[in-house]
Every structure is written in structure tokens, then in C-alpha cells.
Amino acid sequence: MPQLHVPARLEQLAAVNSFLSENIPPRFLPALLNVELVTEELLVNVFSYAYPEGTTGNAEIALREVFFDGEDMLCFSVRDWGAPFNPFAEVPDPDISLDAESRPIGGLGIYLIRSVTRHQAYSREDDTNRIDVYFSIPEQE
Template sequence: MKKLRVEAVLDALERVLAFTGEEAEAAGLDPGKCIKLALVLEEAFVNICSYAYPEGSGFAEIFCGTEDRCFVVEIHDEGEAFNVLSLPDPDTSLGIEEREIGGLGIHFIRQFTDKVAYGRENNRNILTMHFGIH
């Protein structure tokens, strides 16, 4: 897997999206799935920038490559433990004015990936997302 290490700041988002986008395109990921990849990656990275390091700054590492006919992206950070997948799905049946703020990004991560998993190893959050290559 190829790796990009960046400071967990919003200014690094463009580098993260360019890196994963180039790798996904080279791997043959469908353009529609590339758009979904960018959306979920932005959500996950912005969450790290916003919440993982409340006492200061830190880094995020993005790994990507192919595995079993999938384009796989892993995001690692050493921030506070947080299983993004433990949050409940938002109630999308409510009107936009009636919904609580937040939660749609996590919903997109679940809906736009073919497989997603969270783990915590050696004080690191690891979010793994799979996108099928057809």
C-alpha cells in the first residue's frame, strides 16, 4: 500500500484527496466510486482534524492500494479513541429542519463504501474503507 503522512489540519485535505484520487484512478476505480471515495474521505479526514487532537496537533496517515478486487483506503491517527461506526444512523425520514446537526457524514461513509471497519491498535485509530473495482 502507498502511504501519505500529513498534519491533521484542514489545509492538508487537498493533498489527501489528490493522493487518494490519483491512486484510485490508477487502480481502475469507477469514476462514480471515485466521487464517493472523495466524499467519505473528506468526512473522515475533517473529523480527525476537528476532534482527534483536542489538546494540540497531530498527524494522519493515509494508506491506499488494491486488495481482492477492491480499492482500499486506511486512515490512521494517534488521536483520542473514537469509533466513528459506533454512532447511530441519522433519521433521514425527518425534514432537514427537524434533524439534529451532524451525522450525515457517518451515514455517507456507511452507504458509499462496499465495506468499512474500525479498529484501535497501538493507540491508533484505524478506519478501513473498501470500494469494489469491477
């Protein structure tokens, strides 16, 4: 399982994207754009909010192929050592029927993640937050 450990800083996003493009299994390559999009949404939140202001923590990123829900999938994982936070339970669904000016800030990233992934999971293990998101093999056109 390829893994990457990075300091929790926004300037690490380019290194993370390089890691993704170098390690994504070939049959999931058509999903790379969605994987990068989800990765950025998750990591910007970790890098911005997981650790107390003025400190830099770490993040661990991993990719693995799994058989889940009766199909082969790509699992992308993010782990951090920040305060407990489950974005799938604690971030309300946005009201997308409202125009942008009327909508409260927050929630669109998680909405986006849910819309481009097959399954999402959060767990708290050994004082770490772990998020796993699962991508189906893209259908070939």
C-alpha cells in the same frame, strides 16, 4: 501500498486529494469522486476532533487493492493518534425521514460513507484509531 502522512489540519485536504488522484489504481478511477467524498468526511472529523484543542496531531492515509468478500476492492485507510473513537459504533444512524431542521446534528457523514462503500471497519491498534473503508470496482456503463 501508497501512504501519505499529513498534519491533522483542514488545509491538508487538497494534498490528500492530489495523493488520491495520483495513486488510485486505474480500474477504480470511476470511484474517485466517492473516494474523495469519503476521505473528506473522515478527515474533517479527524482534523476537527481527534486531538485536544490547540494541538495538531497527524493523520496517515493509505490506499491498497485487496481481495475481500470474494471480490477485488480498493481499501482506503485513515489512521490517527487521537483519543479512541469508533464512528461506526458511536455515531447513531440519522433519522432521514425528518426534515433538516428537525434532525439532530451529526451522523449524516457516517450514513453517507455507509451508502457509498461496500464495507467499513474500525480498529484500535498501538494507541491509534484506524478506519478502513472498502470500495467495489465500479460497474462500467
